[in-house]
Amino acid sequence: MTTSPFSSPASFHISDKIASAVYEGLMSSPRWLPSWLFYDAAGSKLFDQITRIPEYYVTRTERAILADHAAEIVGQAATDRALRMVELGAGSADKTRLLLNAAVERQNAVFYEPVDVSASALVEAQMRIEDEIPGVIVCPRVQDYTHDLELDSTLPSERRLVLYIGSSIGNFEPGESMLLLERVRAALDPGDCILLGVDLVKDEAVLQAAYDDAAGVTAAFNRNVLVRLNRELDADFNPATFGHRAVWNAADSRMEMHLVSAKDQEVWLPAIDLRVKFKVGESIHTENSYKYRSGEAETLLSKAGFAPEATWTDERGWFAVCLARVR
Ligand code: AVI
Secondary structure: OOOOOOOOOOOOOOOHHHHHHHHHHHHOOOEEOOHHHHOOHHHHHHHHHHOOOOOOHHHHHHHHHHHHHHHHHHHHHHOOOEEEEEEEEOOOOHHHHHHHHHHHHHHOOEEEEEEEOOHHHHHHHHHHHHHHOOOEEEOOEEOOOOOOOOOOOOOOOEEEEEEEOOOHHHHOOHHHHHHHHHHHHHHOOOOOEEEEEEEEOOOHHHHHHHOOOOOOHHHHHHHHHHHHHHHHHOOOOOHHHEEEEEEEEOOOOEEEEEEEEOOOEEEEEHHHOEEEEEOOOOEEEEEEEEOEOOOHHHHHHHHOOEEEEEEEEOOOOOEEEEEEEEO
């Protein structure tokens, strides 16, 4: 039996992963929390709302690119073989659907392998997709692709296309995104492909609005992390006393989200035996969202062992979808 470094009442189950990440982040200077903490049930719902707010151009722009080029992307990835699609994350709904539809049109039936840590998200994706697109056979895989990725071998008549869309790569630090792509590459065979969606550097005002929308949905998404810590670590954060701040960090080419304490205050997190004193104006850094310059995603893919083959972008040059093949 492994013992947790954090003591907690038997009735109060806490995940060691959350406990140690929160402890480390809140003890650091400046303070931070990992952005994966956003995605509990409420946070995932809020993110879903974000994808539909007028200022958040990311989802809409990528969807338009995929809608325009799905058949071409699928055809180029497949060459003369049958495509098998893997998605990192449990299905980005209508964007994935565009590619699956194109694959079904091309080859009548397609295997779709969503990879996610959440078994329930996978079941939900499987039911939704099999229901909506006849011809798609869903093979869910419960795995944490941020740590390891294992795929079964394919038939000689098949080729894999891994979808990593939605600018998800942007939430990883540069070293981590390289490791992630190398891990994907190692799980694939020569000739298999990856489709990577990256958000591009653009006017600061556009970025700022996308991460600090007028309706306050992103602010609620950011604060929800404190609600989660209250529930899961029995903490006593008052989320209303932390302001949402979104800033463009030009030097590091990333949008940052912070939670800024509106007053001097002390927060108690009994489950990890931690008291944190915040000064007014002191912040918790909760997310980085990296934005790429033209050609940078291709360079990253190249360094990770892929040969970039094609990039599709929108008219404004706000988002790029890159197809690259394992050498
Ligand atoms: C999930 N990820 C790509 C989003 C992003 O844009 O970095 C998360 C997000 N954060 C604030 N708004 C959306």
